[in-house]
Amino acid sequence: MPLDYATLDLLRLSHPAWRLLRSDHAPLIASFLERVFVTPNLRVIAQSDLAEALDDELFGLRQRYGADTYPKPALDYLNDWANTDKGWLRKFYQHGSDEPHFDLTPSTEKAIAWLGTLAARSFVGTESRLLTLFDLLKQINSGSDADPQTRLAALQQQRDAIDADIARVLAGDIALLDDTALKDRFQQFMALARELLTDFREVEHNFRGLDRRVRERIALWDGAKGALLEQIMGERDAIADSDQGKSFRAFWDFLMSSSRQEELSTLLDRVLALAPVAELKPDARIRRVHYDWLEAGEHTQRTVAQLSQQLRRFLDDQAWLENRRIMDILRGIEVRALALRDTPPAGVIMQIDDIAADLELPMERPLFSPSIKPVITDSALESGADDTSEATMQTLYAQVVIDKPQLVRQVRRALQDRAQVTLREVCVLHPLQHGLAELVAYLQLASDTFTSIVDEDASEPIVWTRTGDDGQPVHKQAILPRVIFLR
Numbered sequence: 001m002p003l004d005y006a007t008l009d010l011l012r013l014s015h016p017a018w019r020l021l022r023s024d025h026a027p028l029i030a031s032f033l034e035r036v037f038v039t040p041n042l043r044v045i046a047q048s049d050l051a052e053a054l055d056d057e058l059f060g061l062r063q064r065y066g067a068d069t070y071p072k073p074a075l076d077y078l079n080d081w082a083n084t085d086k087g088w089l090r091k092f093y094q095h096g097s098d099e100p101h102f103d104l105t106p107s108t109e110k111a112i113a114w115l116g117t118l119a120a121r122s123f124v125g126t127e128s129r130l131l132t133l134f135d136l137l138k139q140i141n142s143g144s145d146a147d148p149q150t151r152l153a154a155l156q157q158q159r160d161a162i163d164a165d166i167a168r169v170l171a172g173d174i175a176l177l178d179d180t181a182l183k184d185r186f187q188q189f190m191a192l193a194r195e196l197l198t199d200f201r202e203v204e205h206n207f208r209g210l211d212r213r214v215r216e217r218i219a220l221w222d223g224a225k226g227a228l229l230e231q232i233m234g235e236r237d238a239i240a241d242s243d244q245g246k247s248f249r250a251f252w253d254f255l256m257s258s259s260r261q262e263e264l265s266t267l268l269d270r271v272l273a274l275a276p277v278a279e280l281k282p283d284a285r286i287r288r289v290h291y292d293w294l295e296a297g298e299h300t301q302r303t304v305a306q307l308s309q310q311l312r313r314f315l316d317d318q319a320w321l322e323n324r325r326i327m328d329i330l331r332g333i334e335v336r337a338l339a340l341r342d343t344p345p346a347g348v349i350m351q352i353d354d355i356a357a358d359l360e361l362p363m364e365r366p367l368f369s370p371s372i373k374p375v376i377t378d379s380a381l382e383s384g385a386d387d388t389s390e391a392t393m394q395t396l397y398a399q400v401v402i403d404k405p406q407l408v409r410q411v412r413r414a415l416q417d418r419a420q421v422t423l424r425e426v427c428v429l430h431p432l433q434h435g436l437a438e439l440v441a442y443l444q445l446a447s448d449t450f451t452s453i454v455d456e457d458a459s460e461p462i463v464w465t466r467t468g469d470d471g472q473p474v475h476k477q478a479i480l481p482r483v484i485f486l487r
Helices: 005-014 016-022 026-038 047-065 074-081 106-116 127-144 148-170 179-219 225-234 243-255 258-272 275-279 284-320 325-342 386-397 404-414 423-429 436-448
Strands: 089-093 100-104 420-422 451-467 473-486
Touching: 005 016, 016 026, 016 106, 026 047, 026 100, 026 106, 047 074, 047 100, 074 089, 100 106, 106 179, 179 275, 179 284, 179 325, 258 275, 258 284, 404 423, 404 436, 420 423, 423 436, 423 451, 423 473, 436 451, 436 473
Parallel strands: none
Antiparallel strands: 089 100, 420 473, 451 473
């Protein structure tokens, strides 16, 4: 990128890292975010936890520099830092959670890393970086040369050098690095290890950018669905097959090897035990930096998988809702939202009513209405005749009560050895004892308690017997559609 005046002036106005360095709150932002995100290598923090940590930070600053230092609540500062005008934090909702979460943006981490380079260093090594440059050039040269003779000559030269080293070791001539060379190489290792952790956020940010561009193309597509699917599916695994995706996958495959992890742990233990390295007082987390790489890489892998899943679901929704009127409304909203993203209009664009309690004023309640007192007539009671009293008692004792639990047990007993049974079959197995009232109870249980089917095309007679007034049996019959109880 050319560092001309126009480019730098544009970066000064638009780049989040430059805006952070120009901010009056830059010491608070950089120190706090470096402590809670960069140092412990945390990728995502819930809003409640981050606000609590910032509250503690602000309390300490107010105790030291006065009560007017950073007077706003912690949550207001977090929301301000996550504003699109600032772009120092990314605020989002994780899948399955209704609490906002925060993460650093790559620009913020770049600014924090650059601030770390401003401190004076007691030792600046150059030899190890020069050797690294030579090794990289050799790898590029040998990896791009298709001439077998040239490649064979390079391999033979490497073999001769290895044979010469073996001969010197056998002769007792072992070349060791001096203290300066050890410090130089270890210092470069720590710098590259920190840069690698920093790059993970930028890799994840670039993956999100790829996903967003594909979504924008889907939202603005006005052609046939088949052409859109062909264009999207023609770029199969667009995120994973990008240059950044290929490089990340190669890194991940290399680091996921158990032998590589054991080798890294062994090498780190040996190097950190060296006296010249211990004099540099390295960070304690450098001993497990490869596990930090694994954790950051796993978070990036989950992000890529989630983006791919969301993209697939987005395409499915597009195909399913293509001919629906609601899709046209949503598409119009998306187009207008994308048009307003870079040049938002002034004023309120959208507002949502806040949650509020329903208030019930005391005067809105109805007044007390006194109950009506019954007026009892003071009259003498007359006893009825003996025959009338006997008839009344017989009618009282002749009441019929249907035992519905017993009916349920009878239906379930009939379903024990079969998948379905008709109401007529149940009545044959257990004849009706109370006639029509019991039949109506069966029909009520078919709709409320059991899974049942009513076949309107077939009719069945249900017969029962009752005792007449003269003491003789009377046969009754009801013809109704076939009712089938299912297990």
